Amino acid sequence: MAQAGPGPRGAGGAGGSMNRDPPASATSSIAGGLGEDEAARRLQRDGPNELPASRPRSVLRLAREVASEPMFLLLVACGAIYMLIGDAQEALMLLGFVFVVMGISFFQQRRSERALDALRDLSSPQALVFRDAMERRIAARELVVGDVVLLAEGDRVPADMDLVEASNLAIDESLLTGESMPAAKEAALSGPAADTARAFSGTLVTRGVGRGRVTATGGRSALGRIGESLAGIAVESTPIQQETRRVVKQVAAVGLALAGVLAVAYGATRGDWLHGVLAGLTFAMAILPEELPVILTLFLGLGAWRLAREQVLARSIPAIERLGATTVLCVDKTGTLTANRMTVQRLWSEEAVYDRSASAGHLLQEELHGLLEYAVLASHRRAFDPMESAIAAAGQQLLAGTEHLHAEWTLIDDYPLSREMLAMSRVWQSPDRRDRLIAAKGAPEAIVDLCHMESPQAASVAAQVRSMARDGLRVLGVAQATFGAESLPELQHDFEFRFLGLVGLEDPVRPDVPRAIAECREAGIRVVMMTGDHSATAISVARQAGLSVDAPVITGIELAALSDAQLQARLDGTNIFSRVQPDQKLRLVRAFGARGDVVGMTGDGVNDAPALKAADIGVAMGARGTEVARQAAALVLMNDDFASLVTAVRYGRRVFANLRNAIVFVVAAHVPIVGLSVIPVLLGWPMLLMPVHILFLQLIIDPACSVVFEAQPLESDAMKTPPRRADQRLFDGVVLIRGLWQGIGLLALLLGVYAGTRYVASTEVDRDDLARTLTFVVLVLSNLALIQTNRSWGRSAGSGNPESNRQFAWIAMGTIMLLGSVLAVPEISRLFSFAQPSLLLLLAALGASTLAWLWFECVKWGLHQRLWRVG
Structure with a gap:
């Protein structure tokens, strides 16, 4: 009421x-x-x-959580075993490396926390x-x-x-x-x-x-x-984070079981139980993909931070991963597709017409003074709505110096817009009159209804509305009434309104909208307009924006009459819904979702909140949206710009693609580490990899995943392919096949390097240590080649953006310097059980690493060609 x-x-x-x-x-x-x-x-x-x-987590809590990670507990256990077997120096140096890797993990997680801190600040109420x-x-x-x-x-x-x-x-x-x-x-x-x-x-x-x-x-x-608190951004558990935890737990369970078997087998066959436990712990460290949870947290947190720099606030982190799967964008017209900068373009009554573009410099006709006067009176004096602001500005300009602006009038009451009546009335008291003056404005059909028009006059008004709407104008009807009694009626209908005319407002389409909609079309994303405007206005704006207008428009009245089955049949071709109410937006969102679509929905009003919540990705307007809509939404467009929403979809696809590339690298990097941990033991060779070697590799793998892969730009054709399936898993067959092919080839090469070096070694004393040295050098350099190859599966090896290239260059230089220090410093070299290789052998190791890189590129090319033919 x-x-x-x-x-x-x-x-x-x-x-x-x-x-x-x-x-x-x-x-x-x-x-x-x-x-x-x-x-x-x-x-x-x-x-x-x-x-x-x-x-968010404090620094001390974050440090405690990093120190309790399984990988670091395994490393501490290895250090204890070194102490037990009398290698105190090795134990201390190993624990020193532990603190280095802990520092890297702490830095990565702290960076993610800082990104989320910034988002919490942005998402606070305005x-x-x-x-x-x-x-x-x-x-x-x-x-x-x-x-x-x-x-x-x-x-x-x-x-x-x-x-x-x-x-x-x-x-x-x-x-x-x-x-x-x-x-x-x-x-x-x-x-x-x-x-x-x-x-x-x-x-x-x-x-x-x-x-x-x-x-x-x-x-x-x-x-x-009373101790209440307001909700901010929560660090939520996303579906792919849940999937990753499940995979990590399964791999860890299998790995620990196999590590136990390996430790028992080593101890039983060789009679050295401490070294058997050490071999088992090394295998457990090799197989545990502990970097995966860190990768996910960092990618999603930094993805949200990058979106914030593009004027898109992610209030719900799961929205980042779902953006890439979006198939339908349901958008409002006003302020999203249009600039939300309205101007009064045309005034029409049955006696006169004023058009701003044709009447520039001319005075407003006397016959239209009453129309604009009562349009101003039907609006709030301090307008928040762009239409009311435009009407007020037109009144100040076109009625200046006349008696039709009434700053001295007192507002007595008003009848707000409602779902049942798409019109509002305001009741005024003039200082020199006893009667109340009522000004009404709203949808033309609602004003016609309030005025109880005869059919011929109503038809004439409807024809004029259609004509103005076809020109892309948003049309409002205006009416006036007087009332002499003290007590006002309950309903607007009880006033005797007189029709004054129509106000046409223009809200131009944003310049970048047609290009953004064309990009959505190329990306296989359907854009659907839902508006409360007249159908003709909606069609005109849709045509300017680049939306298809071939299918008939569905109006709110038609929508109410359709059953769910009938609506499903109409959804395939319809892209424009006019005169829709907020509850009908909710029904449409659910209808698209029932078809299997991943739905993004924009809204700004209080009544839009249910539809925003029901959509897979609710998107609120940051500039003109209500706080309720912002709190209900997963994303907030800080500048209300549709192009920003397309940017968000692009970032969503980038995050998912980079995550998959990072996981391919993790799988490929772990295969040879696991193989080199277990195969020498099974073949009766000395242990090839020890905990310190795996710890050194962690210095490469973790930063590469969290820094280089996260900074990779989107593939050039990523917005020219259909959205990924909503149920597509992060760890699917494609990811595993890519990683396993690369990793198995590298493992075979490393075993060949190890066996070949043992064969050509000059002395029995140096043979094992020298073979271990060259195998490890090839493994480290090949990891750098793995990073380079897996940065992109659609571009050449040297491509990327400056940020990603710079990050990779720093990691490559740092890795080579660390490797050089290990080889050159005798104390560190002894910890790694290395022998000093000759220059010729180092060149051979470099050549083997080059072969590994060629293998990775061949795998990428071969699988890409096969997958392309299948697709």
């Missing part, structure tokens, strides 16, 4: 007092708000406007304030006592405040009071503010607009005193 308060409508009701402007003294004292310098001083004094909440006499949108945590805050429907109240202005304002305070009905609010005109003139932190504006002065922030607010 449109009623503003609990009492009857009219002068004696609540609606009369709560809509009065505040006294001039109150207005002037707060009109400009605080200055930035004073606000900064108060923020320093009082602290940020935020409540105690669960924050507030529209007056600072230095200008409106500014700031993070709610920056509010201070004394700030002047503007409130509108859908906002979450960011701090406790006294209301100095309220227009039909109602606030849901159930969070604090448990009351299910919103509380009507009025301005505090003098003296201490009562609860009806206060707004409390954390409550929700459900109707109207208002303005208040902040009285308490953070823990000193009503919400803070």
Whole structure:
């Protein structure tokens, strides 16, 4: 119901007092708000406007979690065994390497935490304030006592405040009071503010607009005193993280079982149980893919951080991985496809027509003064809606110097827009008249209904609406009525309205939208427009935006009449839905989801929240969206730009593709490590790899996965292929086949290097150590070749962006320098059980590494060709 308060409508009701402007003294004292310098001083004094909440892991907790990782526990156990067998120097140096690798892991996870910290700050509620006499949108945590805050429907109240202005304002305070009905609010005109003139932190504006002065922030607010906390970004467990944990647990269980068998077999056959345990622990370290959880956390966290730099805030980390699978984008027209900068382009009545482009420099015809006058009166004086702002600007320009602007009139009550009536009316009192004057505006068909028009006149108006809509204008009808009784009726229909005319507003399509929609089409993503506008307007905008308009438009009325089965039959071809209500958007999202689509949905209003929640990826508008919509969404477009949404899809595909490339590398790198840990033992050879060797390799694998692969750009053709299947797994057959082919080939080469070196070694003493040395050198250099090959499966080996190339260059140089130090420093060389190789043997090792790189490239080419033919 449109009623503003609990009492009857009219002068004696609540609606009369709560809509009065505040006294001039109150207005002037707060009109400009605080200055930035004073606000900064108060923020320093009082602290940020935020409540105690669960924050991300502290540095000490993060360090403790890194130290308790299975890999490091295994390394500590190996160090203990070295101590038991009397190799104290080896044990100490091994533990020194442990701290180096722990430092790398800590740095990686801390980097991910910092990225999430930045996202939490971005996703905090926003507030529209007056600072230095200008409106500014700031993070709610920056509010201070004394700030002047503007409130509108859908906002979450960011701090406790006294209301100095309220227009039909109602606030849901159930969070604090448990009351299910919103509380009507009025301005505090003098003296201490009562609860009806206060707004409390954390409550929700459900109707109207208002303005208040902040009285308490953070823990000193009503919400803070009862210990509640606001929700921010949570570090959520994503489906692929769950899949990865499952894979890691399964591999670890199998690996530990095999390690036990290997330790027993070694001890039983050779009578050396301590070295048998050491062999078993080495095998366990070799097979445990402990870097995978770190990779996932870092990739998703940094992916969200990179999106934030593109003006797309990821409030839900799982949305990052799902973006790449998006098949349908359901988008609003206004502000998403269009610029949301409306201007009054045309005014039409049955007596005259005004067109801005054709009438530039001409005065508005007298016959249209009443139409624009009542369009202004039917809008809020302090407009938040772009249409109302455009109408107000047109009034100030075209009615300047006339008697048709009424700053002295008093607003008595209003009838808000509702689902049943797509029109709103505002009731005014003129100082020189007893009768109330009612101004109404809304959808032309709703205004026609309010005016109880005869069929011929209604048909004439409908024809004019279609004509204006075909020109891409958003059309509003305007009507006027007078009412003499004290008590106002309950419904707008009870007024005797007189039709005044039509207002056509233009909202141009954003310049980059056609290109973005063409990119979606190339990527196999369907774009569907859902709008409350007239069908002809929707078709005109769709045509300009590059959407297909071949199929018939489905209107909200038609949609309501369709069964679920009939709707499913119509979804295949329809790309435009007009005159739809928020609950119908929810039905459409569910209908697309029932077809197996992965649905992205944009919205900005309170009533859009259910559809945003139901979509696979809810997308809220950051600039014009309500706080409720932002909190319900997985993504927030900070600039309300459709092109940013396409950028988000591109990043989603990049994250998933880079994750798969990284996993191919991990599989390929672990195959030879596992093989070299177990095969020499089975063949009766001395242990080839020991814990310190695997630890050294961790210095390469972890940074390569988390730095080089994460920074890889998207493949050039990635936005020209259909979306991946929603059920596609990260660890599928393609990933395993690529990794196993590369790894098995490398393992065969390394065994050949080991056997060949043992064969050509000059002395029995140096044979084992020299073979181990050259095999390890080839393994390390081949790992660098593996990184280079797997950076991209669609580009040449030397391609990539500057950031990724730079990261790889640093890792390659650091690895070669570390390897050189191991070979050159006798104390470290003894720890690794290495012998000093000749220059000729080092050149041979380099040649073998080159063969490994050629093998990797052949595997990439061969599998790519085979997969391309299959696809």
